[in-house]
Amino acid sequence: MLEGDNRFWLRPCIIMGIALTVRLAFLFMVVPIDFAWDSYHRWQIAYYTLHTGLRHGRMWDLFGMEYYWGILPELTEAFLLWLSKSSSLIAFRIFNATIGSASILLLYRICKKYFNERTAFALSLLAAICPPIVIWDTIALDGSLGVFFLLLSLCFYERRQYLCGVTLGLASMCRVEFYFVTLGLCLCYLVFERSGTKFVPAISGWLTVMGPYLWFLQTRTGDWLYQVRWNYLCSMGAWGLSPAWFSESLPWRVMWGIILFATILSLVHVYRKKPPNYIIWALFLGYTMFQGVVYTVSVTRYVALHDMFSIMLGLQNIRFVPNYMFAIILAPVLINKLRSAHFSNPLGRVKIKRGQVVSAVIVAFLFAAWLYADAPVCNSMSRDLKSTWWDAIDRSGLLSHYRGGTIIIDPGWPQVTYYLIQRGISHEHILGSLYCPEGERNQSLAWFRKENATWYIHILGVSSPFPELDTSGDHPPFYIFYAEHAMRVYKISGES
Known part of the structure; x- marks a missing residue:
């Protein structure tokens, strides 16, 4: 009996151990400094929510x-900052590496349920070293927690509909695109099962989480669909000018239109056949269909094929982590079709079985090579962030000359906020220029005096209440103290 128990736990422990080891090694050895801009912005929200916002019953950002x-990852990070009594985002990065490894374990359980244990073990090992999944599990963003809850919902889907709905609601609190996917999964009880008795507990579980959340957004922003409007009707992942319906974006919109059409046909096929594992297909095809709609008709952002693979193209890659999961799960379906084609030939079955092993080894080797190739790129971006911003702050001499007062920072540069706080500047002495009234110069200067501003970190080209600072030289009461690349550090005198 003991031997059987050991065997039951052996493979899950191996999977969790490999996944966590790969992620922690990548985190500490390749990207010790988080290279993602959004990681610092989310940290800023978590840190200021913890130290300022919670006392007012709200979130907070400079x-x-x-x-x-979504607010769940930021609240989780705020809790970890409080628990660790630290201002560093390393705790949340380790949390993401752990929760990402737990997602691989859930993937193993799901594949074991719908395929078999050996297939599940092989696929989960591939997912454990899949480069995009590994990389984004080591960055302080929100995707890892959201994907974890999505996969957890599949474990509850058949027998615990209410818990399935709750976990889908938690996933929706992580990433706004999961609003639509999770509601679609709840509707699967009506579409595939034709069961209102299963749908009602599921949607009730979803509303148990999302009802208070949407009410909170309504009371704090005046719009319960605030995140949907700003993410998909305004910015669509891009700020400022970006290609819309221009000739350069049209080929990629056509590509996504084809993907959308193929996905809809696939969903119709799944609906007609209703395989035992239909919920896996519904989840990932539904997510791909949502991507197809967004990237085909969005007005400000288009996504090219290389956005799915290149780490150098910002954060587009993180949106495709569920797609990589699906591609890995899809592998046994194709292999099983090959096996059924040779079912009458025992020798053919042996060849296919051997082919499975060879294919798994080849894919694992390719993944390892891909991860190895990405490592220098990620490490370079990690070092670039330090040299571009943090070292520039050190070279400026601001920290050694700081004698109190408020440091004003232009919007959009949370890396600077992060570093100043790591170097001992209190969050109470850092403020964003976003809150400064624009228009009348005297009003803007009065606000600076009211906030006891002694330093101003201006970023060229960024919206500022004092646009004249984009030109060189002094502009009393702003006196240039240090300039490097796009950053200008101004000492503010008491004169106006």
Whole structure:
């Protein structure tokens, strides 16, 4: 009996151990400094929510985006900051690496349920070293927690509909695109099962989480669909000018239109056949269909094929982590079709079985090579962030000359806020220029005096209440103290 128990736990422990080891090694050895801009912005929201917002019953951000993203990851990070009594985002990065490894374990359980144990073990090992999944599990963003709850919902889907709905609601609190996917999964009880008795507990579980959340957004922003409007009707992942319906974006919109059409046909096929594992297909095809709609008709952002693979193209890659999960799960379906084609030939079955092993080894080797190739790129971005911003702050001499007062920072540069706080500047002495009234110069200067501003970190090209600072030289009461690349550090005198 003991031997059987050991065997039952052996493979899950191996999977969790490999996944966590790969992620922690990548975190500490390749990207010790988080290279993602959004990681610092989310940290800023978590840190200021913890130290300022909670006492007012709300989230908080220096740049006014505290409700733009899902709030569950930021609240989780705020809790970890409080628990660790630290201002570093490393605790949340380790949390993401752990929760991402737990997602691989859930993937193993799901594949074991719908396929078999050996297939599940092989696929989960591939997912454990899949480069995009590994990389984004080591960054302080929100995707890892959201994907964890999505996969957890599949474990509850058949027998515990209410818990399935609750976990889907928690996933929706992580990433706004999961609003639509999770509601679609709840509707699967009506579409595939034709069961209102299963749908009602599921949607009730979803509303148990999302009802208070949407009410909270309504009371704090005046719009319960605030995140949907700002993410998909305004920015669509891009700020400022970006290609819309221009000739350069049209080929990629056509590509996504084809993907959308193929996905809809696939969903219709799944509906007609209703395989035992239909919920896996519904989840990932539904997510791909949502991507197809967004990337085909969005007005400000288009996504090219290389956005799915290149780490150098910002954060588009993180939106495709569920797609990589699906591609890995899809592998046994194709292999099983090959096996059924050779079912009458025992020798053919042996060849296919051997082919499975060879294919798994080849894919694992390719994944390892891909991860190895990405490592220098990620490490370079990690070092670039330090040299571009943090070292520039050190070279400026601001920290050694700081004698109190408020440091004003232009919106959009949370890396600077993060570093100043790591170097001992209190969050109470850092403020975003977003809150400064624009228009009348005297009003803006009066606000600076009211906030006891002694330093101003201006970023060239960023919206500022004092546009003249984009030109070189002094502009009393702003006296240039240090300039490097796009950053200008101004000492503010008491004169106006």
